[in-house]
Ligand SMILES: N[C@@H](CCC(=O)N[C@@H](CS)C(=O)NCC(=O)O)C(=O)O
């Protein structure tokens with residue numbers, strides 16, 4: 001579908017993409033972490049897209065297997081949600097992923 | 105207002121009350137913490153109350169100064185949100201509050 005293609009394009013062309021909701025603290029935590037690491041992610045706020053928001057959330061579920069927010073992609077690769085991202089960060093595995101994605 | 109009185113009554117008559125939203129991870133964290141501490145809070149899911157949900161959220165803001173969820177009351181006292189509750193727990197101050205509230 002066109003929406004699916006647009007998501008694939010978005011995550012392929014941007015080193016870090018966060019599908020988020022503006023009111024969600026888990027989404028805020030992830031956005032804050034990236035900023036702290038000097039990364040400027042592309043943030044898509046699903047609650048600010050009117051009816052396209054829920055459609056996008058469905059497409060993301062089809063593509064990534066994840067229906068929740070935040071939904072994080074680095075270097076085109078699906079990373080997961082807030083907990084997954086923080087886990088990688090604590091294991092020291094997040095920053096190498098970011099460097100690799102930024103170098104592309 | 106009648107809704108305001110009902111909130112005051114709810115928090116006065118129940119040792120632990122959590123105003124929550126079913127999809128919210130911060131709300132889940134707080135509910136999980138109380139269960140881990142052997143506490144069975146009264147949980148009110150604001151997203152399951154139809155149009156009364158947003159009204160209740162406004163009343164809570166008037167009464168507690170807090171417009172976000174989760175909104176936690178212990179022994180009739182406004183505690184705060186997820187971060188506040190976790191902070192009290194880590195400082196060892198949450199369990200004494202629970203004992204006191206349960207003893208009433
Ligand atoms: N463990 C996941 C939890 C994800 C989750 O439950 N997200 C909630 C918001 S905090 C959600 O997407 N709920 C459904 C919705 O908002 O559509 C994570 O760390 O990201």
Ligand SMILES: N[C@@H](CCC(=O)N[C@@H](CS)C(=O)NCC(=O)O)C(=O)O
Pocket residue numbers: 023024025026125128130131171172173174184185186187188
């Ligand atoms: N620091 C607060 C954050 C509270 C917060 O921002 N809650 C969000 C959901 S995670 C909220 O209520 N957003 C507005 C809404 O859902 O109406 C806490 O720990 O509870």
Ligand code: FES
Pocket residue numbers: 023024025026027127128129130131
């Ligand atoms: S909506 Fe509360 S943490 Fe996501």
